[in-house]
Amino acid sequence: MAGTDSSREDLAAAAGPAIVLVEPQLGENIGACARAMLNCGLTDLRLVRPRDGWPNPKAEAMASGATAVLERARVYDTTAEACADLSYVLATTARTRDMKKPALTPRAAAGELRARIGSGQGTGVLFGPERAGLVNEDVTLADAVLSVPLNPAFSSLNLAQAVLLIGYEWYQAGDATPASALMDESSPPATVATREFFLARLEALLEEAGFFYPEHIGPTMKRNLRTLFTRAGMSDQEVQTLHGVLRALSEGPRRRTRTD
Amino acid sequence: MAGTDSSREDLAAAAGPAIVLVEPQLGENIGACARAMLNCGLTDLRLVRPRDGWPNPKAEAMASGATAVLERARVYDTTAEACADLSYVLATTARTRDMKKPALTPRAAAGELRARIGSGQGTGVLFGPERAGLVNEDVTLADAVLSVPLNPAFSSLNLAQAVLLIGYEWYQAGDATPASALMDESSPPATVATREFFLARLEALLEEAGFFYPEHIGPTMKRNLRTLFTRAGMSDQEVQTLHGVLRALSEGPRRRTRTD
Numbered sequence: 228m229a230g231t232d233s234s235r236e237d238l239a240a241a242a243g244p245a246i247v248l249v250e251p252q253l254g255e256n257i258g259a260c261a262r263a264m265l266n267c268g269l270t271d272l273r274l275v276r277p278r279d280g281w282p283n284p285k286a287e288a289m290a291s292g293a294t295a296v297l298e299r300a301r302v303y304d305t306t307a308e309a310c311a312d313l314s315y316v317l318a319t320t321a322r323t324r325d326m327k328k329p330a331l332t333p334r335a336a337a338g339e340l341r342a343r344i345g346s347g348q349g350t351g352v353l354f355g356p357e358r359a360g361l362v363n364e365d366v367t368l369a370d371a372v373l374s375v376p377l378n379p380a381f382s383s384l385n386l387a388q389a390v391l392l393i394g395y396e397w398y399q400a401g402d403a404t405p406a407s408a409l410m411d412e413s414s415p416p417a418t419v420a421t422r423e424f425f426l427a428r429l430e431a432l433l434e435e436a437g438f439f440y441p442e443h444i445g446p447t448m449k450r451n452l453r454t455l456f457t458r459a460g461m462s463d464q465e466v467q468t469l470h471g472v473l474r475a476l477s478e479g480p481r482r483r484t485r486t487d
Numbered sequence: 488m489a490g491t492d493s494s495r496e497d498l499a500a501a502a503g504p505a506i507v508l509v510e511p512q513l514g515e516n517i518g519a520c521a522r523a524m525l526n527c528g529l530t531d532l533r534l535v536r537p538r539d540g541w542p543n544p545k546a547e548a549m550a551s552g553a554t555a556v557l558e559r560a561r562v563y564d565t566t567a568e569a570c571a572d573l574s575y576v577l578a579t580t581a582r583t584r585d586m587k588k589p590a591l592t593p594r595a596a597a598g599e600l601r602a603r604i605g606s607g608q609g610t611g612v613l614f615g616p617e618r619a620g621l622v623n624e625d626v627t628l629a630d631a632v633l634s635v636p637l638n639p640a641f642s643s644l645n646l647a648q649a650v651l652l653i654g655y656e657w658y659q660a661g662d663a664t665p666a667s668a669l670m671d672e673s674s675p676p677a678t679v680a681t682r683e684f685f686l687a688r689l690e691a692l693l694e695e696a697g698f699f700y701p702e703h704i705g706p707t708m709k710r711n712l713r714t715l716f717t718r719a720g721m722s723d724q725e726v727q728t729l730h731g732v733l734r735a736l737s738e739g740p741r742r743r744t745r746t747d
Contacts, residue, residue: 266638332659388523411586
């Protein structure tokens, strides 16, 4: 399972936790959940007693193209039946219950799910109905609970947003995107020699123009200029552009001075 | 700025990046963004040329109580004006642009934003209009771009979901919730002595009942049972419950045998 590549090529084969919606009320929310799932490469949607029956045309309208997830969705009478083939189940819950059960953050849960799926276990995440959340009986069935740390004064999420955040962490845990990179790598970074040649020319022109005055501040100003241009991580092409800038600025006014 | 506590007590004072929506179209989406922001403790909403004017009653209907964010929202004519007081600006973008600019994941961006806000800098995140995304001119204005790694075959997010994922990472970067904990800490874990007393009693009763047969498997079965009960991380109260279970199971049938 190699993250992005497998999910690009064959979503059906991409193993991930089942998303189990218990007694979802609005078809629109089921559709929005399907979209959020597919955003995160998840395709195994299970519905326990959806209030308005199944299939539900309102779900399709909100799925924004994630119809493959809806078509593959399965409907069950009980949460236990929906989880029968799973051996590690997480219950999402906003509030603390009076149960001695492990409570995970979405990030920790993503690591745990990846590890268990990697060793061949079926896994799933339970989400309760829109307003009430999961009943205690369903939470008891789960191996651990899962809560999203959010602003305690305003923490309520809609169903699809909760699915998105859990799915997002699942996806990140298997994704290899570098935390920081340059967007356009087409023009390679300039070598030190190229940079030095530019900086020396800049300094010579400024020297000629009387920029480094009084003389004792020269070394500090040169160091500051070098620090600025080095920090910018210039490409070859950008150094060429700056040579053009130097030419324009240094020759332009002179020519004007001559013709004036 | 101490994460959860400060956001619980005084949201207005909680420093966080400004969320700058450039030419948002639907009021509903602005409202959903305000809700997602407040979920993550963000309150500085800035709108650049909102299509349907401002204020917009449809925004309030979708904000699910995050009206304080909407009331505090400010409207600008240009992106540059909306960012005038900021010194570090990120542009969210789904596609790669032909620009030599740093590209960050939401998680890396959250760390960068926290560091800069910690040193007193104003920061913001730009989001483009619903369908088209940011124009290049706005991306150029930003210090770096920000993309959410998602299923490349299905990566489109709605505006509020994009705000939620960025805000979520921002919140997590300052949140101290333990990755894994026990939900109910009211009953403390049992000591080794308490556990050993129970396990010895269990073994004695099973020994008496002829459970460890043939004799050579005894040590292995005892080890397996001990492993199982130790892994469960029992509390004092749970050990007491199990003593009751032993009593019921071992005495119940005997009594019945006598009366039969």
